[in-house]
Amino acid sequence: MQQIIIRKILLGLFYLFVISVVAFVMVRQMPGDPAVLIANQGRESEAPPEMVERIRREYGFDRGLVEQYRRWLQRIIFEGDLGYSTRTKRPVLTEIQSSLPVSLHLGLITFGITLLISFPLGLLAGVTRNKILDICIQILAWINYSVPVFLLAVLLIWIFAVDLRVLPAIGHETGRHYVLPVAALSMHLSGWTTQVIRSSIREISEKPYIQFAHAKGLKWIRVILIHTLKPALLPISTALLIQLGNLVSGSFIIETIFAWNGIGRLLVDSIMARDFPTIQGILLYTGGIFALINILIDCLYLFLDPTTVEKLGRGQTS
Amino acid sequence: MKHPFFQILILALIGLLLTGCSILVEEPTQAVVAESPVGEETAVEPTEAPAAEPTADSEPSYAEEIVIGIGRDLYYGHTQWHMIHGSLQVWESLLYPDENLNPQPYLAESWEANEDLTAWTFKLREGITFHDGTSLTAEVAVDNLMGIHENYTPLPTLDRMEVVDESTFTIYLTESTPALPDLLVYFQSAMLSPSTRDQEGVDQPVPYGTGPFLFVEYVDGERIVLERNENYWGEPPKVKRIIYRYIPDAITRLQALQSGETDAIADVGSIIPSQSEIIKNDENLKLFAVDVLTTHYLFFNNDKPPFDNQTLRQAVSLAIDRELIVNETVYGYGVPGTSLITQLAEKWVNPEASPAYDSTEAKALAQSVLGDERVQVTFVLHSGLANRWPYGEIAQIIQFELADLGIDVEIQTVEGGTWNEMLANDEYDISMRPYTMSSGDPDDFMTYWARPEGIFNSKYSISYKDDQIEALIDQAVSEVDQATRKAYYGEIQAILIEQTPFTPIYHEVTLYTMQDTVYDLTLDAIFRPSLNTVYKLAE
Numbered sequence: 001m002q003q004i005i006i007r008k009i010l011l012g013l014f015y016l017f018v019i020s021v022v023a024f025v026m027v028r029q030m031p032g033d034p035a036v037l038i039a040n041q042g043r044e045s046e047a048p049p050e051m052v053e054r055i056r057r058e059y060g061f062d063r064g065l066v067e068q069y070r071r072w073l074q075r076i077i078f079e080g081d082l083g084y085s086t087r088t089k090r091p092v093l094t095e096i097q098s099s100l101p102v103s104l105h106l107g108l109i110t111f112g113i114t115l116l117i118s119f120p121l122g123l124l125a126g127v128t129r130n131k132i133l134d135i136c137i138q139i140l141a142w143i144n145y146s147v148p149v150f151l152l153a154v155l156l157i158w159i160f161a162v163d164l165r166v167l168p169a170i171g172h173e174t175g176r177h178y179v180l181p182v183a184a185l186s187m188h189l190s191g192w193t194t195q196v197i198r199s200s201i202r203e204i205s206e207k208p209y210i211q212f213a214h215a216k217g218l219k220w221i222r223v224i225l226i227h228t229l230k231p232a233l234l235p236i237s238t239a240l241l242i243q244l245g246n247l248v249s250g251s252f253i254i255e256t257i258f259a260w261n262g263i264g265r266l267l268v269d270s271i272m273a274r275d276f277p278t279i280q281g282i283l284l285y286t287g288g289i290f291a292l293i294n295i296l297i298d299c300l301y302l303f304l305d306p307t308t309v310e311k312l313g314r315g316q317t318s
Numbered sequence: 319m320k321h322p323f324f325q326i327l328i329l330a331l332i333g334l335l336l337t338g339c340s341i342l343v344e345e346p347t348q349a350v351v352a353e354s355p356v357g358e359e360t361a362v363e364p365t366e367a368p369a370a371e372p373t374a375d376s377e378p379s380y381a382e383e384i385v386i387g388i389g390r391d392l393y394y395g396h397t398q399w400h401m402i403h404g405s406l407q408v409w410e411s412l413l414y415p416d417e418n419l420n421p422q423p424y425l426a427e428s429w430e431a432n433e434d435l436t437a438w439t440f441k442l443r444e445g446i447t448f449h450d451g452t453s454l455t456a457e458v459a460v461d462n463l464m465g466i467h468e469n470y471t472p473l474p475t476l477d478r479m480e481v482v483d484e485s486t487f488t489i490y491l492t493e494s495t496p497a498l499p500d501l502l503v504y505f506q507s508a509m510l511s512p513s514t515r516d517q518e519g520v521d522q523p524v525p526y527g528t529g530p531f532l533f534v535e536y537v538d539g540e541r542i543v544l545e546r547n548e549n550y551w552g553e554p555p556k557v558k559r560i561i562y563r564y565i566p567d568a569i570t571r572l573q574a575l576q577s578g579e580t581d582a583i584a585d586v587g588s589i590i591p592s593q594s595e596i597i598k599n600d601e602n603l604k605l606f607a608v609d610v611l612t613t614h615y616l617f618f619n620n621d622k623p624p625f626d627n628q629t630l631r632q633a634v635s636l637a638i639d640r641e642l643i644v645n646e647t648v649y650g651y652g653v654p655g656t657s658l659i660t661q662l663a664e665k666w667v668n669p670e671a672s673p674a675y676d677s678t679e680a681k682a683l684a685q686s687v688l689g690d691e692r693v694q695v696t697f698v699l700h701s702g703l704a705n706r707w708p709y710g711e712i713a714q715i716i717q718f719e720l721a722d723l724g725i726d727v728e729i730q731t732v733e734g735g736t737w738n739e740m741l742a743n744d745e746y747d748i749s750m751r752p753y754t755m756s757s758g759d760p761d762d763f764m765t766y767w768a769r770p771e772g773i774f775n776s777k778y779s780i781s782y783k784d785d786q787i788e789a790l791i792d793q794a795v796s797e798v799d800q801a802t803r804k805a806y807y808g809e810i811q812a813i814l815i816e817q818t819p820f821t822p823i824y825h826e827v828t829l830y831t832m833q834d835t836v837y838d839l840t841l842d843a844i845f846r847p848s849l850n851t852v853y854k855l856a857e
Binding site: 030031032033037041087088089090091094095098099154157158161162165168169170171256257258259260261265266269271272273274 | 395396397398521522537538539540563564565566567569570573574576577578579702733734735736738739740
């Protein structure tokens with residue numbers, strides 16, 4: 001088991017390396033000469049060519065791609081330095097550190113609320129034999145997921161901030177500021193999550209051994225929690241953890257609507273400004289999150305399905 | 319599965335959910351949101367000055383803080399010479415234009431020129447100090463002007479600057495420059511203390527100006543906090559603290575005002591014209607409109623077919639119904655582009671040089687060039703600009719109008735970096751952008767658009783060049799006699815309207831709004847708000 005976990009961690013680091021290469025190469029495919037954009041920043045007139053060349057040398061844009069990448073990676077590994085934002089001239093680490101808590105809080109709270117909404121509904125829809133109830137829950141989930149999150153957000157602001165004046169529309173200074181953004185996001189996401197939980201539960205519920213368990217006279221709560229839910233948790237957890245990764249990577253739409261300075265907005269602003277160092281830094285962070293989540297999912301599999309260890313030992317699963 | 323226990327379980331989970339929500343609902347430890355009082359019915363009149371101060375027998379109490387919502391971040395830090403936008407009045411300039419766009423003394427008390435206008439001597443007001451306690455001296459002024467010249471916008475005819483004494487300096491020019499005071503208004507002569515530049519490595523440098531407000535705090539991408547400068551050399555502001563709240567989404571920006579979380583929205587492009595009806599119908603809000611110096615131009619790639627053909631460009635200009643565009647896309651809050659330069663520059667506008675609307679003539683001209691053929695052109699829009707102004711809708715109207723001429727327009731909206739790249743690489747036929755003639759002097763306009771080396775002319779591959787225009791511009795810029803100068807610029811405008819390398823679509827009318835408890839907040843023609851006079855009645 002220990003060896004498998006170590007292998008997973010090393011694989012995760014490899015994924016991170018691949019992500020760093022992809023991020024580095026991808027951002028440089030965007031149109032626009034970054035040296036020209038940086039030189040012209042804050043100027044009305046065109047920057048003189050000698051200034052553009054100086055900036056090109058300063059930021060290393062005159063070197064080959066491999067050399068640029070090597071220098072960048074070296075600084076990260078040995079100095080923990082992600083470089084400086086070309087947009088704000090501040091350290092990329094500072095930019096990310098100032099935006100990250102906002103997105104993390106929003107993501108984690110939204111995840112929790114989404115689970116609270118979708119787990120009972122998904123479980124109920126999965127186990128019930130009442131077709132009407134199942135269909136009603138599915139329709140509700142489908143409606144939630146179909147309504148665009150920005151529309152939900154604007155409606156909630158209009159009702160609770162403008163009309164009723166019980167909640168604030170912008171900012172994140174207090175707990176009250178979190179209610180509307182979390183509500184908008186979790187209502188939207190619970191639609192999908194409910195469906196995922198429902199499908200997994202339903203699939204297991206219809207297996208012959210579940211019917212057999214009922215026929216044997218086992219208590220229904222035991223059938224649901226031990227024989228149905230536990231095996232269904234594997235695919236459910238995978239889906240939920242991936243959603244968690246998406247959430248803590250920042251939600252640009254919610255952050256823009258509610259005027260939060262989160263990492264989603266930071267990424268989009270950096271893309272618009274061709275701020276390569278910040279884009280790379282954020283993509284590394286996002287990649288790291290998903291690499292970690294992959295490791296967590298694999299560890300969860302080991303815990304929930306002990307046969308995985310044996311299968312891995314025989315090389316039958318990754 | 320029907321079982322009462324299961325139903326109880328669901329109810330319990332719902333109860334848990336509600337409990338969880340209540341944990342999130344905390345009372346703030348201090349007021350962060352200004353509650354908007356229930357106001358009386360107020361008639362909202364656009365284009366009128368804000369209502370006069372309320373009179374009362376007892377002295378009204380004023381709120382300490384005003385929150386202004388805006389749609390762009392006005393703090394620049396190290397990325398721009400000025401560090402912060404002039405609207406915030408942390409820094410001030412040597413000169414500032416009045417309502418007739420004539421440069422007026424501000425930090426500079428007076429100025430005079432030699433006979434041939436090649437040497438201008440400026441005298442500073444005495445006793446002005448920056449927020450860090452240092453004095454505004456001639457040396458500091460010269461350092462600032464040189465910094466702006468090198469890092470922001472160059473003075474085209476600058477030779478050198480020399481300090482004469484503690485409060486006097488002279489600018490020497492390579493040729494006669496009668497419009498030098500106009501070229502030094504506002505951003506072009508912003509004064510910041512030397513210690514502002516000593517903040518290398520500081521994440522959020524503090525701009526130390528001389529203005530009525532001190533820079534206190536910047537929360538990245540969220541807000542700028544200003545406090546009253548108690549040692550201000552002029553009339554001190556009424557309000558103690560102003561917070562500029564950056565709210566990128568236009569709908570949320572208005573909703574925040576309606577909910578009372580902000581007190582005003584006052585900046586160019588911060589209110590979409592379509593929101594005007596909502597504001598007018600809200601009894602707690604007042605709506606105002608002001609003509610500003612911004613004009614929205616359509617420009618051509620004059621270097622390649624089909625718009626290397628002057629007749630076809632004229633046809634396009636004639637086909638555009640500017641009045642329709644103003645009525646349909648900005649709800650009447652705009653002035654159709656009937657003058658090449660902003661209509662506010664009354665002393666320079668040539669009323670004869672006016673783009674006309676004549677669809678019949680337009681078709682005839684297009685026919686004479688294209689015959690029965692049709693051409694495909696690309697209209698490239700900057701997405702950031704299209705988010706602030708209705709360029710998408712304007713492009714669609716133009717697309718519709720040009721179809722009758724045999725010109726099939728493909729509209730592409732691209733993000734800023736791509737837009738700059740495409741225009742620099744000649745990958746467009748038509749585009750649009752706003753331009754603010756902030757100095758009020760037409761040479762400003764020529765520097766950007768009409769000179770071959772003009773900022774926009776070269777940057778956007780407009781590629782306009784005309785020897786006669788160049789000669790006229792050179793004559794006008796150094797002409798001492800104002801009447802003759804006006805004649806030159808009048809002729810230049812007439813030629814440019816004729817040749818149509820670019821054409822005005824409409825002149826901007828900026829909307830701004832505030833709670834009915836806020837008074838004396840106005841925007842001027844360069845959309846600088848009157849922060850020194852604004853006040854808000856307390857609850």
